Amino acid sequence: MSAHSTAIEVSSKRGVWGGGNEPLKASYGKLMMWFFLLSDIFTFAAFLITYLAIRVSYPAYAGAAETFTGSNEYWPVPELVFEALPFLHGVHAPLIFVGIMTFILIASSVTMVLAVEAGHRNDRNDVVKWMLWTLLGGITFLSCQAWEWSHFIHGTDGGSLLTYVNGLGQNVTETVFGANLMVNEYGPASFAQLFFFITGFHGFHVTIGVFLLFLCFYQAAVGIYDKRGHYEMVEKIGLYWHFVDLVWVFVFTLFYLI
């Protein structure tokens, strides 16, 4: 039975609602990926807007940058917190490392879109090549973030002298090194809490992304997509990977620049 065998004449406008067509001109998988990403945008937006709200509820550090010391009385200046580099102990390099991380993630997004382009052309060799670069970028980014966290947790040589309420409910004054969920040497407790939750949740997304990228790389390399007849999976995983990059662009601005 063909689609044109109906006895009743339907207008072209009604046809959109009549079933049997694709009004959004996208496959089921791609649509679901988009709507998942929309819900994920709201999750990350909730985190980042919470960060903004708590950020403006504290006074900003007003003094000269050279004399900055961490205190839970005011919000720290990010470029004075994130200023270390691996292997170069004691070098003051504000935002250099996070700048490199941002560059790596954007670069991996570029290689991903090149893989998607190659997928449109059914070019297995190009897909495999660009997927491998993307995978490398993702793993490098995660490693950088692991170092960043480790440095943030262990803190600086000097630490900061803080008065705070400790886990036992006592008011204590002592030198604090690094950061945990109770207290940190950089600023108010919520500064480290938000840092751990937001970059952690983003890092969790990157980790899942790396697994998906590997799956996609493997399936492309062994010819599963050739057998399937299309490379749409590259496109769907690409959407997810670009989303991870998109979120990082906002995390970068809110955490490290503002």
Added chain:
Amino acid sequence: MEVQDTKSTLQVTPRNEEKIKKIWKTAGILLVITLAEFVMAFTMDRGILLYALFIILTIWKAKYIMMTFMHLGDEAKPLFYAIIVPLIFLVWLVITLIKEGSDIFMMRW
């Protein structure tokens, strides 16, 4: 089980240099905007103006990622609006929570 035949049966089309050029151009734009943000972070005074510029540049970058990298601009119009329109609600959330945060600031300090 038979050994899998990994020979491609699909027709490989040649590279579309124009498309690839557009991708690299977008990558260049993203890089330049990020570098500009970097320079601004160290040369300009902290304040509302700088923060507003950062947010405008960030949304500009987001536009490039969504439109060019995620090809949202090439999707059917109903899908495009289904993704973009709900994000309008976030504008209100930003406004209310920043107001709330600054009110807490007034009460606390």
